[in-house]
């Protein structure tokens with residue numbers, strides 16, 4: 001282990017370079033169809049009326065950006081299926097092959113998050129992408145955030161809504177270890193703007209998580225309840241009347 005710690009920085013540089021190579025391959029493959037589209041438009045423009053050539057080319061270039069978005073999601077999804085990538089469940093050292101597996105899987109998600117994700121928010125395409133990355137996602141789920149990691153450990157039930165810029169992750173880096181646990185969100189759940197849901201949380205059907213709430217690791221939210229605050233406490237019981245604020249709901 002001491003040797004691993006000594007080699008940590010060189011290994012991190014090496015894995016970073018490997019990830020850059022992997023991402024170059026993915027971006028290159030995904031950019032090929034839109035580049036062909038632009039190349040075709042460039043050749044075809046000579047036949048268009050003069051006034052149409054510049055706007056026509058510009059519209060075509062922006063359309064090519066959206067073709068890139070689609071191709072990137074598919075390429076990343078296919079890459080994940082080929083490599084069987086996913087976040088493993090458990091506790092591991094930062095300096096382990098399992099941690100590398102975790103990092104390379106999340107790099108695939110980040111490849112989409114840091115390029116095209118904002119154009120996919122609250123669209124079925126975003127749900128399609130997360131399903132490709134292993135998320136179990138019910139019908140009519142709406143997701144308005146790209147701050148989602150470890151998608152293969154997340155379950156979201158039918159008709160649930162994940163609000164703007166919610167953080168949904170299944171890992172926690174603590175004292176040299178990476179700890180991962182699944183997150184389960186039931187059906188008809190609303191998660192408010194900027195809420196943070198940490199590993200191991202379970203949110204029951206019909207529950208509401210208020211804007212800005214922080215659900216600590218392993219919190220169990222009973223069905224139909226309202227939780228708010230940092231850290232989140234139960235504000236209301238299943239049928240409306242306030243209950244004593246308590247962290248014990250997180251048993």
Ligand SMILES: CC(C)(COP(=O)(O)OP(=O)(O)OC[C@H]1O[C@@H](n2cnc3c(N)ncnc32)[C@H](O)[C@@H]1OP(=O)(O)O)[C@@H](O)C(=O)NCCC(=O)NCCS
Nearest residue numbers: 162163164191192193208209210211212213226228229235
């Ligand atoms: C939590 C929420 C559902 C409560 O709405 P509500 O049922 O109308 O309740 P109220 O506004 O009457 O507030 C009830 C209590 O909760 C408190 N409260 C409301 N929102 C809160 C929040 N985000 N964090 C902490 N406390 C909150 C209020 O101060 C009030 O406390 P009090 O009874 O001591 O005065 C709502 O405030 C909220 O956060 N909704 C999320 C909306 C969202 O982000 N949607 C996704 C993006 S569009």
